[in-house]
Amino acid sequence: xxxxxxxxxxxxxPGQQLKMQRDSPKPLxxxxxxxxxxxxxxxFMVLFFSASYYLMRRWREKIRSSTPLHMLNLGEIVALMVQxxxxxxxxxxxxxxxxxxxxxxxxxxxxxxxxxxxxDIPRRQRCSAAEIRIPRPPVLLRGKTLxxxxxxxxxxxxxxxxxxxHSLEAELGDCGRAASVRRQAVELTTGRSLxxxxxxxxxxxxxxxxxxxxxxxxxxxxxxxxxxxxxxxFEFTVPMATTEGCLVASTNRGCKAIYQSGGATSTxxxxxxxxxxxxxxxxxxxxxxxxxxxxxxxxxxxxSVIFNRTSRFARLQDxxxxxxxxxxxxxxxxxxxxxxxMNMISKGVQNVLSYLQHLFPDMESVSVSGNxxxxxxxxxxxxxxxxxxxxxxxxxxxxxxxxxxxxxxVSALVELNMVKNLAGSALAGALGGFNAHASNxxxxxxxxxxxxxxxxxxxxxxxxxxxxxxxxxxxxxSVTMPSIEVGTIGGGTQLASQxxxxxxxxVKGANLESPGANAQTLARIVAxxxxxxxxxxxxxxAAGQLVNSHMKYNRSSQNVAEAGTR
Ligand code: ADP
Numbered sequence: 001x002x003x004x005x006x007x008x009x010x011x012x013x014p015g016q017q018l019k020m021q022r023d024s025p026k027p028l029x030x031x032x033x034x035x036x037x038x039x040x041x042x043x044f045m046v047l048f049f050s051a052s053y054y055l056m057r058r059w060r061e062k063i064r065s066s067t068p069l070h071m072l073n074l075g076e077i078v079a080l081m082v083q084x085x086x087x088x089x090x091x092x093x094x095x096x097x098x099x100x101x102x103x104x105x106x107x108x109x110x111x112x113x114x115x116x117x118x119x120d121i122p123r124r125q126r127c128s129a130a131e132i133r134i135p136r137p138p139v140l141l142r143g144k145t146l147x148x149x150x151x152x153x154x155x156x157x158x159x160x161x162x163x164x165x166h167s168l169e170a171e172l173g174d175c176g177r178a179a180s181v182r183r184q185a186v187e188l189t190t191g192r193s194l195x196x197x198x199x200x201x202x203x204x205x206x207x208x209x210x211x212x213x214x215x216x217x218x219x220x221x222x223x224x225x226x227x228x229x230x231x232x233x234f235e236f237t238v239p240m241a242t243t244e245g246c247l248v249a250s251t252n253r254g255c256k257a258i259y260q261s262g263g264a265t266s267t268x269x270x271x272x273x274x275x276x277x278x279x280x281x282x283x284x285x286x287x288x289x290x291x292x293x294x295x296x297x298x299x300x301x302x303x304s305v306i307f308n309r310t311s312r313f314a315r316l317q318d319x320x321x322x323x324x325x326x327x328x329x330x331x332x333x334x335x336x337x338x339x340x341x342m343n344m345i346s347k348g349v350q351n352v353l354s355y356l357q358h359l360f361p362d363m364e365s366v367s368v369s370g371n372x373x374x375x376x377x378x379x380x381x382x383x384x385x386x387x388x389x390x391x392x393x394x395x396x397x398x399x400x401x402x403x404x405x406x407x408x409x410v411s412a413l414v415e416l417n418m419v420k421n422l423a424g425s426a427l428a429g430a431l432g433g434f435n436a437h438a439s440n441x442x443x444x445x446x447x448x449x450x451x452x453x454x455x456x457x458x459x460x461x462x463x464x465x466x467x468x469x470x471x472x473x474x475x476x477x478s479v480t481m482p483s484i485e486v487g488t489i490g491g492g493t494q495l496a497s498q499x500x501x502x503x504x505x506x507v508k509g510a511n512l513e514s515p516g517a518n519a520q521t522l523a524r525i526v527a528x529x530x531x532x533x534x535x536x537x538x539x540x541x542a543a544g545q546l547v548n549s550h551m552k553y554n555r556s557s558q559n560v561a562e563a564g565t566r
Pocket of ligand 1: 311312313336337338339340341342343344345487489490491510511512515516
């Protein structure tokens with residue numbers, strides 16, 4: 001869970017180290033002065049202006065008495081020297097601020113740590129001993145540092161508990177070697193083989209501190225492509241990581257039907273990641289006072305300035321507050337550029353909470369997340385209010401394409417959609433589940449492109465509508481998805497294979513010209529691919545083809561029982 005990043009080992013992550021550096025006293029350029037800087041400033045200011053005043057008076061007298069200006073008496077020479085000295089000091093004084101900024105780039109009003117860390121590309125961590133600071137003296141094994149021992153010996157030491165498994169990256173300074181040793185230790189401890197789980201072929205340094213801990217390898221998931229998806233006039237080849245046979249083939253068929261009907265159109269309805277901390281007061285009355293305060297339009301500017309300070313990309317949009325007795329849940333909504341934004345918004349929320357604490361000293365912060373966000377849960381608040389990107393995507397399918405490509409009819413699709421996706425889901429008490437299989441497509445694209453797969457829960461909220469057009473000749477089909485939570489920077493998007501899939505879609509990384517545009521396009525693509533998936537599966541169901549195609553693509557020709565015993 002990204003929000004839990006702060007809970008990682010206190011010094012093992014470079015981000016944490018930066019924070020520690022930021023929190024520790026900083027060297028000040030003004031420390032070099034013999035007197036307190038404020039006193040020194042005043043003295044030199046007075047000297048500068050007194051000398052200037054004296055010289056100007058003297059020059060005026062000289063002009064009046066026609067005395068050459070370059071004829072200087074002792075007093076004028078002293079005044080000139082004082083003026084020069086104080087001038088040099090004052091230049092230096094203003095320079096101090098510059099020097100100070102240079103020394104301490106991160107100030108309270110600066111961008112977030114990641115921004116400070118160096119530009120627009122999120123860090124790719126190297127796994128060198130120098131970068132991973134060891135918070136305590138290095139572990140010694142047989143009188144040598146851990147890295148100087150053989151892998152077998154280290155694995156045995158881990159198994160015996162002499163070396164903590166989680167410290168291997170820091171102790172060895174080599175993430176690949178750490179994963180290999182840990183894997184050996186796991187095999188020793190459990191007596192079970194990890195053969196089949198790949199070890200090589202991945203950059204373990206890019207995982208460290210960002211994507212996974214206690215790494216022993218990686219799971220292979222096949223990636224297929226569906227497309228071209230003709231969406232908003234552009235063609236996309238959509239990568240889908242899945243082990244469900246038929247899924248990519250089916251989505252591909254939906255793409256074909258859309259393409260031959262002239263393409264799909266998407267509209268971004270709203271955009272904003274949310275985070276809702278919960279705070280508590282002694283009384284519900286006080287909690288209500290907080291609600292009125294944060295929802296008062298007159299206070300929005302102050303709160304947004306405090307919030308926006310944490311990142312170049314976080315821009316507070318609104319705060320929606322609900323109460324449960326004396327507990328107040330403040331649902332912050334913010335744009336987050338091309339990042340999915342959970343980390344980003346959490347920093348802004350923390351800033352505002354600190355500010356509110358001064359105004360409401362009796363406020364008790366219970367948790368930075370109070371579940372009214374709502375992250376990774378099916379909730380009405382996301383369904384109605386949206387979270388991440390809210391997108392509607394539509395296409396008009398021609399009757400002849402429906403019969404030629406999809407092997408069904410407009411009327412069969414309209415009826416099936418009403419009976420299954422609307423009435424059936426209503427009977428089931430669905431929350432955002434008025435669709436055939438949006439979650440299939442969302443999950444496959446999420447895994448391929450490095451999104452947080454757990455956010456598939458709300459990202460798959462979708463209502464599919466199918467309505468006859470032109471007297472039943474054609475079909476208007478749409479998917480409305482209020483909570484697509486995607487990013488093209490941060491988290492798993494920076495891993496090589498996931499970045500390659502983003503690259504295929506032309507949305508890799510940050511969009512430099514228009515921050516946020518890459519993530520928006522990705523959300524539109526997700527909706528477009530869901531539209532294709534819905535069209536195809538609904539057609540298969542309407543035509544009674546589903547079981548046949550699943551038997552063809554999903555059933556392995558291999559002996560499954562035998563494979564399971566290997
Ligand atoms: P998340 O919250 O999705 O986990 P993070 O906030 O941790 O993502 O990572 C996003 C990082 O990328 C931030 O440090 C941010 O400053 C940086 N960044 C650079 N360019 C962009 C951009 N165009 N949009 C969003 N973030 C960007």
